[in-house]
Amino acid sequence: MRLTPGPGRDVDLDTVDLFDLDLYTSGDPHPVWDVMRAKAPLHRQVLADGREFWSVTRYEDVCRVLGDHREFTSERGTVVTHLGEDDVAAGKLLTSTDPPRHTEVRRPVGSKLTARAVRSWEDSIRRSIVRFLEPALDGDTFDLAERALLLPAIVTGPLLGIPEKDWEELVELTAMVTAPSDPHFQQGSEAATLAISHHELVTYVTDWVKRRRASGGGDDSLLDHLMSVRPGGAPLTDEEIALDGYSILLGANVTTPHTVAGTVQALIERPEQFEKAQADPSLIPNLVEEGLRWSSAACNFMRYAVDDVSIGGGTIPARGAVVAWIGSANRDASQFPDPHTFDITRANAKRQVAFGFGPHFCIGAPLARLTLRVFFEELLQRFASIDLAGEPQHLRSYFIAGMTHLPIVAQKRHTP
């Protein structure tokens, strides 16, 4: 989807289709969300097949829906591609589990992903990123969006405990999960694409666990950690390990590349921001926060209302599906003045909700922040300038806001 919105236009909220994939591939959702925040902060849509969902688009409402599990449960599924089908992994997959079980499992799993815990990985992450960026300085066109799909794998593979030979396939499978209708990734139908990718990923982790059990001994990796945690005094079941392992693979792979591409595109379009960051590298952490806000790679998450609930000036009935549009919340002018201006010095950029909000706040956020900071430190130090070398192409997905192609040409920086 376009990250810099085009001119405002008339939007008919009665007929707007938020699940129209063309809106994200070639259209412009921001002007639609702008009107929704202003005129219909609670919006209901009925799909052609009869399924219905409510949308919240304001910052405050998005935080409430994501943050309050008593009113809005995760146990019936949280991903819009499964709207209307109760989650088969409810209560077993951490992202589809409410507190208190959620808290009990999340704490030990997250202990390996805190900012302090990931700090020891900085040097190895930096080496991987330097290697990743090298070919971009050959003078040839470098498709950043396509290449970046492999970046999380390169960076986090060793941390997760997954050998390099498997990464390419895993990256393809995770891309299939997030954009089952994108022609780059689709196999057969959307349903088949989702089933194939879920099946292969869950089986991958299951086989990984079997091999580890057979060989004995740990390697201190994150998957290994999943096998050893004892939330509530008992280890995770093999099914829970497989599902959470799948979920961590997915979270690692599918969002960071799009944040990288979206932020670089914003800098290409605004050379003065690029120069500002280059002149003062201490701005980079804030550049990362603004890039997260700007690109909002996880476009939305879903919850189900537990009981009738009043929000956004209306009522969602009990058991109704509600989509919290993160991409819209991050452009809410009541929180972010001039929200469609990309500004690396924005004072409260850190209040962005690209990682979600509340109990399900992204477990990998510290690792993502570290990776993005190092990425932009190295990029700004090595690149004198970046130009667009072709049309960017957007991901065909209403779940993940991203790019499939961003061809760039970079000039080497000659530092004294």
Next chain:
Amino acid sequence: MESLPQVHRRGGQDEASERQVAPSGEPVSLAQEISALWGEHFTGREVGSEDDFFALGGNSLIGIKIIERVSQKYGVQLSVRDFYLAQTPTRVAELIEQGRAAT
């Protein structure tokens, strides 16, 4: 991804011994056997040999169990992609036949 299913045979397994006989006295086709096998995983639903896996409410957790059962019962390891792209008991039966023929 491999396109041909892999076959592993257990000792003494005979294809004919897998054949069952329907109440009508007609031999049950492999497609009907597969329909019945699917039926065990879609509780309370009669599955026909041309029914669509996803229309029945199929998902990957059910697919994992069915592929596992096919492997145990027929000694054919179906490719995950082929299974979900086949989508009906009839076409899954064809995959099993192909898997057997390939040995």
